[in-house]
Amino acid sequence: MSASKPLDYESPHKKSAKKFILKEYIQLTAGPANFSDRVLQALSMQCLNPLSKEMHLMMDEVKAMLQYLFQTTNPLTLVNQTSGSGGNESILTNLLDSGDKLVIAVGGTWGEKVQDMAQRYAIDVLAIRKPPGEIFTLEELEDAVKSHQANLLFVTHGESSGGTLQQLEGIGPMCHKYDCLLAVDAVASMGVDPLYTDRWQLDAVCTASQKAIGSPPGLCLLTFSPRAEKRIKAKKTKSPYYFDMTRQGLYFDCFVDDHSRQYHYTFSSNLLAALREALAQVCEEGLSEVWERHKRNSEYLWKKMGDIGLECFVEKVQNRFHGITCIKIPSGIDQLELLKFVKDKYDIEIAYGHGPTLNKAMRIGLLGQNSRPEVVDYLVQALKDGMEQLIKRGTN
Ligand SMILES: Cc1ncc(COP(=O)(O)O)c(C=O)c1O
Numbered sequence: 043m044s045a046s047k048p049l050d051y052e053s054p055h056k057k058s059a060k061k062f063i064l065k066e067y068i069q070l071t072a073g074p075a076n077f078s079d080r081v082l083q084a085l086s087m088q089c090l091n092p093l094s095k096e097m098h099l100m101m102d103e104v105k106a107m108l109q110y111l112f113q114t115t116n117p118l119t120l121v122n123q124t125s126g127s128g129g130n131e132s133i134l135t136n137l138l139d140s141g142d143k144l145v146i147a148v149g150g151t152w153g154e155k156v157q158d159m160a161q162r163y164a165i166d167v168l169a170i171r172k173p174p175g176e177i178f179t180l181e182e183l184e185d186a187v188k189s190h191q192a193n194l195l196f197v198t199h200g201e202s203s204g205g206t207l208q209q210l211e212g213i214g215p216m217c218h219k220y221d222c223l224l225a226v227d228a229v230a231s232m233g234v235d236p237l238y239t240d241r242w243q244l245d246a247v248c249t250a251s252q253k254a255i256g257s258p259p260g261l262c263l264l265t266f267s268p269r270a271e272k273r274i275k276a277k278k279t280k281s282p283y284y285f286d287m288t289r290q291g292l293y294f295d296c297f298v299d300d301h302s303r304q305y306h307y308t309f310s311s312n313l314l315a316a317l318r319e320a321l322a323q324v325c326e327e328g329l330s331e332v333w334e335r336h337k338r339n340s341e342y343l344w345k346k347m348g349d350i351g352l353e354c355f356v357e358k359v360q361n362r363f364h365g366i367t368c369i370k371i372p373s374g375i376d377q378l379e380l381l382k383f384v385k386d387k388y389d390i391e392i393a394y395g396h397g398p399t400l401n402k403a404m405r406i407g408l409l410g411q412n413s414r415p416e417v418v419d420y421l422v423q424a425l426k427d428g429m430e431q432l433i434k435r436g437t438n
Contacts, residue, residue, distance in 0.1 A: 074252035090311035126229035126250030129262030151397035174398035200231030203397035205368035214243025256410035
């Protein structure tokens with residue numbers, strides 16, 4: 043602004059008073075996914091006093107549904123008001139002191155980010171890597187845990203950047219042989235592919251509200267095994283205040299020896315009400331049907347994509363994640379033009395590649411309410427039309 047022109051305090055205010063018109067899209071990116079009508083309705087509720095008995099009741103209900111979702115009886119199962127990244131940071135900072143040893147199985151962007159987080163807390167990190175489309179074997183993980191004398195192994199279950207699904211069975215008992223804990227980033231995979239916290243002996247698992255669960259972004263959902271809870275309580279240095287699971291655990295009434303439900307910070311009753319509704323829908327449908335539906339619809343997508351000449355980026359079917367499908371960019375097609383076409387003409391948003399898929403593949407999320415055959419049919423029609431139009435434009 044030029045020095046001679048006086049500030050106009052009024053006009054910006056008048057501008058912001060105009061209604062912001064939101065267009066609705068079918069969100070087939072790596073998340074957030076569209077909300078159900080029930081979740082939208084829950085979002086229109088008035089706020090609650092965060093210390094009221096109604097809020098406590100809602101927290102108790104959410105906690106019980108989370109235990110079902112995570113397939114666990116862990117008392118320390120709770121919600122923190124942060125996104126999935128904050129959930130991963132909560133795990134690292136509650137289980138490890140600086141100088142502790144961490145192995146990260148990096149299968150894409152999310153493992154890289156956990157490495158960055160850990161280094162900021164001066165944790166001693168060994169990162170192991172696989173080429174795109176591949177997952178770790180139990181032997182590779184065991185070699186790394188053993189050689190680094192790790193206190194914690196961190197793996198990503200559904201890698202939304204590369205489209206792979208890391209097999210988890212057997213890793214927990216292997217880690218425990220070496221007195222190492224196992225943490226799992228299930229931000230993208232929870233409510234998509236099977237995950238059994240207790241049966242597979244997972245010590246810390248994190249997911250987020252906005253993917254297959256289908257509620258607004260802004261909450262991370264966490265569970266810690268009794269082994270992990272013991273480690274949290276024995277930690278030498280304090281965790282960052284906001285992420286302190288001993289404080290948030292008190293608020294969510296997770297400890298058998300203290301039911302004081304002390305306030306930690308103002309928890310959004312509106313986000314919690316939406317999450318409660320989304321979880322209730324998962325519980326009503328039943329987890330096995332939810333998992334089966336995601337598998338069925340992703341397999342249907344892979345088949346329909348093959349029919350129009352599109353190929354999956356992850357070649358081995360057994361390595362593919364059923365939440366996010368990465369499709370190779372078809373030759374002669376500008377992926378950004380194709381993404382723009384399906385958005386403008388069909389109101390569908392899909393994502394470009396990230397990490398291992400950068401400039402190599404597009405990413406399609408069939409998460410939660412969007413995992414339906416009619417969504418697949420509409421999307422494939424949009425992609426087919428888009429490719430034909432772009433090729434026509436190119437040849438004219
Ligand atoms: C596997 C995985 N981990 C972590 C995250 C980060 O979650 P957020 O964006 O909610 O912080 C994502 C987000 O896409 C993810 O897919």
